[in-house]
Amino acid sequence: xxxxxxxxxxxxxxxxxxxxxxxxxxxxxxxxxxxxxxxxxxxxxxxxxxxxxxxxxxxxxxxxxxxxxxxxxxxxxxxxxxxxxxxxxxxxxxxxxxxxxxxxxxxxxxxxxxxxxxxxxxxxxxxxxxxxxxxxxxxxxxxxxxxxxxxxxxxxxxxxxxxxxxxxxxxxxxxxxxxxxxxxxxxxxxxxxxxxxxxxxxxxxxxxxxxxxxxxxxxxxxxxxxxxxxxxxxxxxxxxxxxxxxxxxxxxxxxxxxxxxxxxxxxxxxxxxxxxxxxxxxxxxxxxxxxxxxxxxxxxxxxxxxxxxxxxxxxxxxxxx
Amino acid sequence: xxxxxxxxxxxxxxxxxxxxxxxxxxxxxxxxxxxxxxxxxxxxxxxxxxxxxxxxxxxxxxxxxxxxxxxxxxxxxxxxxxxxxxxxxxxxxxxxxxxxxxxxxxxxxxxxxxxxxxxxxxxxxxxxxxxxxxxxxxxxxxxxxxxxxxxxxxxxxxxxxxxxxxxxxxxxxxxxxxxxxxxxxxxxxxxxxxxxxxxxxxxxxxxxxxxxxxxxxxxxxxxxxxxxxxxxxxxxxxxxxxxxxxxxxxxxxxxxxxxxxxxxxxxxxxxxxxxxxxxxxxxxxxxxx
Numbered sequence: 169x170x171x172x173x174x175x176x177x178x179x180x181x182x183x184x185x186x187x188x189x190x191x192x193x194x195x196x197x198x199x200x201x202x203x204x205x206x207x208x209x210x211x212x213x214x215x216x217x218x219x220x221x222x223x224x225x226x227x228x229x230x231x232x233x234x235x236x237x238x239x240x241x242x243x244x245x246x247x248x249x250x251x252x253x254x255x256x257x258x259x260x261x262x263x264x265x266x267x268x269x270x271x272x273x274x275x276x277x278x279x280x281x282x283x284x285x286x287x288x289x290x291x292x293x294x295x296x297x298x299x300x301x302x303x304x305x306x307x308x309x310x311x312x313x314x315x316x317x318x319x320x321x322x323x324x325x326x327x328x329x330x331x332x333x334x335x336x337x338x339x340x341x342x343x344x345x346x347x348x349x350x351x352x353x354x355x356x357x358x359x360x361x362x363x364x365x366x367x368x369x370x371x372x373x374x375x376x377x378x379x380x381x382x383x384x385x386x387x388x389x390x391x392x393x394x395x396x397x398x399x400x401x402x403x404x405x406x407x408x409x410x411x412x413x414x415x416x417x418x419x420x421x422x423x424x425x426x427x428x429x430x431x432x433x434x435x436x437x438x439x440x441x442x443x444x445x446x447x448x449x450x451x452x453x454x455x456x457x458x459x460x461x462x463x464x465x466x467x468x469x470x471x472x473x474x475x476x477x478x479x480x481x482x483x484x485x486x487x488x489x
Numbered sequence: 490x491x492x493x494x495x496x497x498x499x500x501x502x503x504x505x506x507x508x509x510x511x512x513x514x515x516x517x518x519x520x521x522x523x524x525x526x527x528x529x530x531x532x533x534x535x536x537x538x539x540x541x542x543x544x545x546x547x548x549x550x551x552x553x554x555x556x557x558x559x560x561x562x563x564x565x566x567x568x569x570x571x572x573x574x575x576x577x578x579x580x581x582x583x584x585x586x587x588x589x590x591x592x593x594x595x596x597x598x599x600x601x602x603x604x605x606x607x608x609x610x611x612x613x614x615x616x617x618x619x620x621x622x623x624x625x626x627x628x629x630x631x632x633x634x635x636x637x638x639x640x641x642x643x644x645x646x647x648x649x650x651x652x653x654x655x656x657x658x659x660x661x662x663x664x665x666x667x668x669x670x671x672x673x674x675x676x677x678x679x680x681x682x683x684x685x686x687x688x689x690x691x692x693x694x695x696x697x698x699x700x701x702x703x704x705x706x707x708x709x710x711x712x713x714x715x716x717x718x719x720x721x722x723x724x725x726x727x728x729x730x731x732x733x734x735x736x737x738x739x740x741x742x743x744x745x746x747x748x749x750x751x752x753x754x755x756x757x758x759x760x761x762x763x764x765x766x767x768x769x770x771x772x773x774x775x776x777x778x
Contacts, residue, residue: 184622191626192634199638310710310762312717314736315754318743326744427629431718435740446722449637461627461634469625 173480177473188465192458193237197230220247241462247455251448256455260441260463266336267440269352270432271425273360278367279418285368286375286410291402293380302376309369313428317362317435324358331358334437359436363428367421371414378410385409412483419475423468512699512771521770524706527763534577535584542574546730550574554746564748566738572748576756579732582725583713583760586643586650590712591705593651594658599701601655602662603689607670617663624656629715636724643726646719650712658704662697669696699771706768710761717757732757 204221221227228236240246246256285305289298308316325333332338336355337348382388383406391405392398430442437443441460448456515521534541543561544550547570555565563572605616628650635649636642669675670693678692719725720733732753739750 180618180621183618184625187622188626191631195634195638306765307758307762310765311758312714312721312733312736312754312761314718314721314733314740315750315758318736318740318750318754322743322747423627423629426627427715427718430629430633431721434722445633449633449722449724452637454637457634457637461630464627464630465625468627472625 174477177476181469181473184469185466188462188469189238189241190234192241192462193234196454196458216250223247246459246462249448249453249456251451251453256453256459259456260444260459263439263441263444266438267429267433267442270356270359270363270438270440271429273356274363274367274425274429275418277360278364278371279414281364281368282371282414283375283411285372286379287402287407289372290376290379290383291398301372305369305372308365309373311365313362313366313431314435316365317359317432320358320362321435331355336437336439355436355438359432359438362435363425363432366424366428367418370417370421374414374417375410378413379406382406382409412479415482416475416479419471419478422471423464426464426467507695509695509698512702515770516767518770520766524763524766524768524770527759528767531580531584531760531763535581538577538581542571542577544571544574546570546574546578548574554742554749556746557748563752564746566746566749567742572735572752575730575735576732576752578730579735579753580756580760582643582729582731583716583757585729586647586716587709587712589643589647590651590654591709593647594655594708595701595705597652598655598658598704599662599697601659603666603693603697605659606663606666607685607689607693609667613663617660620656620659623653624660626653628653629718632715632719633722633724636719641724641726643729646716646726650715654708654712658701658708661700661704665697665700666693669693702771703768706764706771710764710768713757713761713764 204217204226223236223240226233244257246260248254249256249259252259285301289301292298321333325331332355336352338351338355341348379402383402385406388401388405391401396405429440430445432438433440433442434446441463444456445460447453448460516525549569550571551561551565551569553565553567553569555561555569557564561571561573563576565571566575601616601620605613605620631653632646632649635645639645675688675692678688683692716725716731717733717736720731720735721737723734723737725731725734735753736750736757739746739748739753742749
């Protein structure tokens with residue numbers, strides 16, 4: 169990978185980060201009422217308001233305020249949650265692992281099922297299996313996350329009783345860490361499947377299109393002519409090229425995953441960052457709301473960068489097109 | 490086969506159909522027909538909600554938690570309100586949101602895309618850097634923050650989603666404009682002394698139509714899902730019925746009254762499916778990411 173390209177992409181992060189911070193700053197100042205209310209909540213006492221006003225320099229000119237705001241954010245100082253009275257960044261970080269576990273599991277499930285669906289449909293083109301699977305994927309892509317979640321709860325939790333309805337752990341704490349892991353995994357199945365569902369549709373569809381293109385290409389025809397069995401042709405010759413666009417789309421779906429996680433965490437009572445955000449919205453706990461917005465924005469930005477770099481690394485030709 | 494000079498002169502279907510004809514031809518395929526029908530149904534239900542709904546969606550109209558019956562085809566909720574009426578008015582709210590956002594996205598995306606691609610130069614650089622930066626902003630979370638600071642409401646939702654949903658449209662329109670700009674028929678119009686406005690409106694625009702149509706369908710489908718999710722989290726306009734909010738109310742009664750959550754959710758699925766099918770069949774299916 170050329171250093172010039174890497175530097176150019178890194179330089180692009182500057183205006184994007186600036187925009188993200190500026191949006192956060194502008195929202196606080198454009199919101200109706202005193203910005204200190206947005207930063208400190210409406211239920212603080214006069215002393216706390218004075219403290220926050222001085223901390224974010226709200227008595228200073230606007231450009232100085234922006235500078236202080238950016239400096240505070242750069243230090244990871246989001247202010248103090250007025251509901252819990254602790255640093256907002258600390259509260260957010262506590263909730264992060266549960267969300268990461270949920271999204272990472274969902275992404276893994278989505279990649280495996282998506283590739284599976286793609287290979288299954290592309291190798292049975294225009295057969296009834298292809299039509300059925302493609303229709304199911306289309307409906308999955310169109311379904312709101314909560315509908316899939318509620319349907320699975322109704323069928324497999326309330327109905328069959330195979331999985332718990334809510335939460336991340338059982339009320340009875342397992343004695344050892346292995347039991348704990350099994351318990352969490354048991355709670356994780358349904359929410360992870362629901363979060364994965366739209367991504368399965370996207371990855372499956374892309375794999376199918378890519379695979380169909382590859383199966384019609386010259387090098388695949390050559391492999392067939394040489395007598396390679398069909399499974400080898402798909403696995404060794406066609407899938408490689410077909411997976412390329414899938415890699416990019418996974419990186420670009422991070423924003424979708426994060427917003428889907430908020431809804432899934434509410435549906436399943438999963439104690440992650442999304443639930444924290446919804447609670448903070450109800451309580452008007454601004455440091456937490458702003459903190460999660462900034463964290464998600466920066467994560468999406470980084471994921472986009474990494475995706476582009478991986479893409480260039482896999483296929484250096486894109487640099488020259 | 491014998492050589493016959495007449496064969497090439499015979500008037501037949503023009504080899505290249507106009508973009509409008511291409512859209513119409515694709516729309517008459519089964520997927521296109523289904524998509525167009527579902528989308529039209531959403532528009533009609535939304536527009537005619539006051540005439541179609543059996544009752545006021547907030548009025549107590551029957552027994553509490555009644556399953557679907559002849560008088561209440563989608564059942565009633567815990568307060569005895571008709572779910573069908575709620576779904577119909579919810580579709581109206583969705584339609585209003587999607588139309589507002591769609592209009593903003595259309596105006597901003599097309600303008601930025603064409604100006605950037607046709608004018609080029611420093612203006613293109615500035616517009617595209619801005620577009621790229623904006624594309625990274627997570628719209629759903631931005632909408633959440635706006636609702637947190639400004640309070641829930643359809644108007645601010647339309648503004649925040651409209652102002653942030655256009656980058657994809659602008660980028661695709663720009664790249665299409667760039668490649669079309671160098672084509673012979675545009676060069677020909679330019680040599681004939683056509684004004685920039687005339688070239689854009691009469692030569693460029695018709696060729697952008699299929700792409701724009703497809704992207705608008707996909708983008709509005711996404712907006713519909715975002716609006717539904719916000720409603721589900723209880724952040725929709727308190728003065729309007731929202732399908733997402735109805736589904737979230739149903740969650741509490743999932744064990745005893747599946748219809749409360751199922752019908753609003755299915756209504757969203759059908760509307761989003763319609764827009765996606767319409768978009769897919771009308772244009773270039775490879776555009777979808």
